[in-house]
Amino acid sequence: MTHSFRKTLLSASVSLAAMLAAQAATAQEAVFVMAGNEVGAPTYNPIKATMLNTATGLIFDRLVSQAADLSYHPWLAESWEEAADGMSWTFHLKQGVTFHNGEPFNAEAVKAWIELFKTTEGENAYMAEAIASVEVVDDQTVKFVMSRPEPNLLYNLSSTFMSVVEPKSFAALGDDFGVTEVYGTGPFKLESFSIGQETVLVRNDDYTWGPQLATNHGPAKIARATFREIPEDSTAFLELKTGGVDMLLSVPPDLTGEIEKEANLAVVTLPGADVWYMPINVTKAPFDDIRVREAAAKAINQEEILASVFGGVGSTADTFLISALPESHVSDGAKIHYDPERANALLDEAGWVMGADGVRAKDGQPLKVTLWTQSDSIFRRLTEVVQAQLKAVGIEAEITTFDSSMIRDQYKTGEQQLAVRSYNWDNADIVDWFFGGDRLGYPNVSMFNDPKAEELRTAAMTGAKNMDERIANFTAYHEYVLSQFPMAPIYQPVQAMAYNKDRISVPEKIDAPSFGSAMFMDLEVKE
Amino acid sequence: MFAYLVRRVLMLVPVFLAVSVVIFSILHFIPGDPIDNLLKPGSSPTARAEMEMRYGLDRPLPVQYGIWLSKVVQGDLGTAIVARRPVADLIAQSLPHSLRLGGLALLFSTVVGVGLGIVAALNRDRWPDRAVMGGVLLGSTLPSFWLGLILMLVFSVWLGWFPVSGARGWGSLVLPVLTIGLGGTALVARVTRVSMIEAAERDFVLLLHAKGLSPLRIQLRHVLRHALMPVVTILALRIGWILGGAVTVEVVFARPGLGTLLIKSLSQHDYPVVQACLLMLAMAVMLGTLLGDVLQALMDPRVRAALA
Numbered sequence: 069m070t071h072s073f074r075k076t077l078l079s080a081s082v083s084l085a086a087m088l089a090a091q092a093a094t095a096q097e098a099v100f101v102m103a104g105n106e107v108g109a110p111t112y113n114p115i116k117a118t119m120l121n122t123a124t125g126l127i128f129d130r131l132v133s134q135a136a137d138l139s140y141h142p143w144l145a146e147s148w149e150e151a152a153d154g155m156s157w158t159f160h161l162k163q164g165v166t167f168h169n170g171e172p173f174n175a176e177a178v179k180a181w182i183e184l185f186k187t188t189e190g191e192n193a194y195m196a197e198a199i200a201s202v203e204v205v206d207d208q209t210v211k212f213v214m215s216r217p218e219p220n221l222l223y224n225l226s227s228t229f230m231s232v233v234e235p236k237s238f239a240a241l242g243d244d245f246g247v248t249e250v251y252g253t254g255p256f257k258l259e260s261f262s263i264g265q266e267t268v269l270v271r272n273d274d275y276t277w278g279p280q281l282a283t284n285h286g287p288a289k290i291a292r293a294t295f296r297e298i299p300e301d302s303t304a305f306l307e308l309k310t311g312g313v314d315m316l317l318s319v320p321p322d323l324t325g326e327i328e329k330e331a332n333l334a335v336v337t338l339p340g341a342d343v344w345y346m347p348i349n350v351t352k353a354p355f356d357d358i359r360v361r362e363a364a365a366k367a368i369n370q371e372e373i374l375a376s377v378f379g380g381v382g383s384t385a386d387t388f389l390i391s392a393l394p395e396s397h398v399s400d401g402a403k404i405h406y407d408p409e410r411a412n413a414l415l416d417e418a419g420w421v422m423g424a425d426g427v428r429a430k431d432g433q434p435l436k437v438t439l440w441t442q443s444d445s446i447f448r449r450l451t452e453v454v455q456a457q458l459k460a461v462g463i464e465a466e467i468t469t470f471d472s473s474m475i476r477d478q479y480k481t482g483e484q485q486l487a488v489r490s491y492n493w494d495n496a497d498i499v500d501w502f503f504g505g506d507r508l509g510y511p512n513v514s515m516f517n518d519p520k521a522e523e524l525r526t527a528a529m530t531g532a533k534n535m536d537e538r539i540a541n542f543t544a545y546h547e548y549v550l551s552q553f554p555m556a557p558i559y560q561p562v563q564a565m566a567y568n569k570d571r572i573s574v575p576e577k578i579d580a581p582s583f584g585s586a587m588f589m590d591l592e593v594k595e
Numbered sequence: 596m597f598a599y600l601v602r603r604v605l606m607l608v609p610v611f612l613a614v615s616v617v618i619f620s621i622l623h624f625i626p627g628d629p630i631d632n633l634l635k636p637g638s639s640p641t642a643r644a645e646m647e648m649r650y651g652l653d654r655p656l657p658v659q660y661g662i663w664l665s666k667v668v669q670g671d672l673g674t675a676i677v678a679r680r681p682v683a684d685l686i687a688q689s690l691p692h693s694l695r696l697g698g699l700a701l702l703f704s705t706v707v708g709v710g711l712g713i714v715a716a717l718n719r720d721r722w723p724d725r726a727v728m729g730g731v732l733l734g735s736t737l738p739s740f741w742l743g744l745i746l747m748l749v750f751s752v753w754l755g756w757f758p759v760s761g762a763r764g765w766g767s768l769v770l771p772v773l774t775i776g777l778g779g780t781a782l783v784a785r786v787t788r789v790s791m792i793e794a795a796e797r798d799f800v801l802l803l804h805a806k807g808l809s810p811l812r813i814q815l816r817h818v819l820r821h822a823l824m825p826v827v828t829i830l831a832l833r834i835g836w837i838l839g840g841a842v843t844v845e846v847v848f849a850r851p852g853l854g855t856l857l858i859k860s861l862s863q864h865d866y867p868v869v870q871a872c873l874l875m876l877a878m879a880v881m882l883g884t885l886l887g888d889v890l891q892a893l894m895d896p897r898v899r900a901a902l903a
Binding site (some may be wrong): 111114188264266298310312474 | 632635639678746848852855859860
């Protein structure tokens with residue numbers, strides 16, 4: 069090897085190293101891990117999919133966005149008006165928005181997109197069901213003509229399933245839309261998608277129409293984002309710890325403590341959409357007696373559970389709905405709180421006499437009931453605490469554990485008495501879902517079927533013409549259900565995310581109900 | 596030989612039918628159904644009935660089975676109910692990952708297992724034998740889930756040699772291959788050792804010794820050849836087993852594959868996908884068995900003669 073050649077090689081490798089270092093310093097690239105329950109989401113087709121992952125919210129925009137307090141804010145729609153009779157809605161669209169494939173986003177595109185819900189076979193059609201037709205008023209204005217008032221329309225429009233897709237490519241690509249190619253107006257474009265493994269997104273440099281709730285309206289600061297799918301929480305944690313990934317989008321309560329022990333990691337939380345509760349089967353003795361139901365509900369010490377089971381992270385629940393929902397604002401008397409004196413007095417009144425062994429009895433029958441739960445460890449821990457709290461007022465509960473994927477069918481037998489479960493939903497119609505008289509067993513685990521409740525339910529589900537009426541009707545329905553004690557509220561978790569402090573800077577204020585564009589626009593890789 | 600092969604393949608048909616019945620009925624007797632995963636709060640009360648009709652779940656089970664089987668034998672695996680994609684697409688995306696992982700694990704356990712077995716047999720009842728057999732006992736009793744996490748902790752978190760998880764590059768294959776392969780190594784090493792020891796006590800070995808061949812040459816050229824026959828059979832049987840064994844390991848290491856797909860679909864009761872995955876695993880076992888029989892026939896002149 070000649071001297072000069074060696075020199076050239078040396079200087080070339082030095083400059084290559086410098087280039088690589090420079091690239092590493094400026095590259096806004098980050099790796100995220102999606103929540104475990106999102107693993108295997110098979111497509112980015114919002115109209116057909118039954119399950120969509122977090123990355124979907126970065127490929128597409130929606131007409132309406134939701135803030136952390138679940139209020140509605142402009143996004144692709146700059147403003148809107150609802151007719152007084154609820155039979156039409158007019159949306160004024162943002163100007164200068166284009167899809168990733170260059171097609172314009174305008175009134176025609178919105179009309180074509182809504183019509184896809186009518187012509188595509190799938191389970192999401194109900195979201196646009198009340199829209200009878202879409203009229204193009206002018207290039208930036210659309211009018212939805214309704215077949216019935218739908219005061220829940222803004223909620224539907226802010227849902228990921230109503231992400232605005234580019235209608236021409238949707239028609240042309242068929243089943244491949246959302247798998248091999250996908251076009252929205254979002255801050256990121258799909259580069260590659262390998263189901264069950266990872267999705268790579270690249271920044272949409274033309275993006276300037278980010279949601280108002282973000283500080284940065286576009287383009288995003290991160291240039292390239294990889295979303296990995298990791299089913300095991302402990303594996304995801306090890307990846308974060310070793311620097312293999314930069315952020316976990318969902319951290320289970322048992323791992324937050326571990327993460328806070330690490331110097332370079334931090335946890336950031338968003339309000340959750342989960343409620344943990346104890347359904348009470350109103351048809352099974354002794355819980356056919358409302359006094360016994362109320363006693364069991366008021367035996368639950370929410371504060372103690374928050375502190376001992378969940379380490380103080382999250383908040384207690386005192387209604388059936390997450391507290392961000394306006395329909396959760398029932399009268400103080402209707403809220404269900406821990407009240408052992410009341411519980412004991414009610415059981416005395418119902419004829420259940422405290423025995424020497426700490427278990428109440430009536431006519432020689434001990435107050436023994438079953439308490440069902442699912443196999444996940446956090447459920448088992450919580451259920452043991454609930455069992456002890458019931459015992460404190462003289463109710464002996466025997467725990468039966470079922471596999472998480474099979475417990476629904478067990479509920480369908482209607483044999484349950486008490487159970488510990490949770491749901492994740494951010495709309496008041498969840499009251500209808502879990503207490504509607506035509507869904508006994510599952511989802512109506514409480515087997516609650518009450519004529520007055522059914523009346524209030526109909527008014528809540530279909531009787532309202534606008535959003536205020538809907539809120540009033542659902543609040544009344546919710547309040548009545550609470551007064552019958554078909555369940556005891558327990559706990560509201562937060563959504564915890566974890567990130568590497570050395571790598572990522574997270575905005576101080578996050579005004580979003582969940583991880584999505586509003587938060588992602590302000591995320592930055594530290595340089 | 597050809598007639599034997601045809602007979603063996605034909606025998607697979609009734610086995611396949613029986614397996615398909617078992618797969619189909621086990622799955623449908625598990626409590627729960629896919630519709631529960633499709634219904635959302637806000638959908639109409641009649642939605643359940645409509646969906647059952649759309650996916651044919653309202654028909655009697657034997658009818659559903661008949662429709663499924665007739666499509667499967669025509670090569671149509673159907674469409675996933677929850678995932679909403681052709682099952683064949685989902686399998687095609689997953690299977691190569693599992694085959695790569697399983698194939699390498701099989702290779703690893705063969706090479707290392709046979710090697711260790713030979714070492715143990717040649718040093719029968721001395722310390723190398725005891726060490727190998729002790730290690731083998733330990734290796735075969737460790738649950739792969741746990742072993743995977745330990746390997747991850749040591750080689751990825753402490754030493755930083757390999758990525759923790761994922762399926763990027765060959766480095767990410769090392770720990771999963773080790774996790775699956777170590778269990779298999781134990782079995783192969785044991786079988787190799789035992790059958791070498793047995794073979795070494797046969798009369799022909801005495802003859803070879805009498806002819807003055809070197810002991811090492813006798814062991815490696817003649818004894819090993821005899822001893823490998825049961826090993827080959829076991830390896831062929833393990834082809835299917837290794838694909839199935841990859842299930843938990845894929846989940847721990849967050850690798851895409853048949854196992855990850857199976858676990859996900861099972862929790863959603865996505866019948867067409869689970870049925871297809873289980874059918875793949877069952878076929879792998881059946882074909883492995885067939886391969887084992889054929890190889891044995893080819894290797895053993897006595898079997899070959901009996902078949903001729």
